[in-house]
Amino acid sequence: QVQLVESGGGLVQAGGSLRLSCAASGRTFSSYGMGWFRQAPGKEREFVATVGWNGDYTQYADSVKGRFAISRDNAKNTVYLQMNSLKPEDTAVYYCAAGRRFGSYSENEYRYWGQGTQVTVSS
Secondary structure, rough: OOEEEOOOOEEEEEEOOOEEEEEEEEOOOHOEEEEEEEEEOOOOOOOEEEOOOOOOOOHHHHHOOOOOOEEEEEEOOOOEEEEEOOOHHOOOEEEEEOOOOOOOOOHHEEEEEEEOOEEEEEE
């Protein structure tokens, strides 16, 4: 069982930065691939970024490539999402998830989900 708690969301102006954190409980964190997803009002949840169990593999949605960076610290049981050059269209609830060891862009590969943290980007 893994419990995930996101933090770091908030209100930021366009062009600004935020760093999201996702703290995981349990001693098996390092065996899971981790992902970030987001859901904007009225839209389906979408993939943002994923990182494999040891941090070597990462993948990004085209919409965030070059602006966002995912990383993890297995000693701290935490995964991060550094978000730079934020745009109003990045406004959403951001969720972290734990699942397939090598990471995945598919929601179906994730077993555990956090409650989400709101990110609002003003124009």
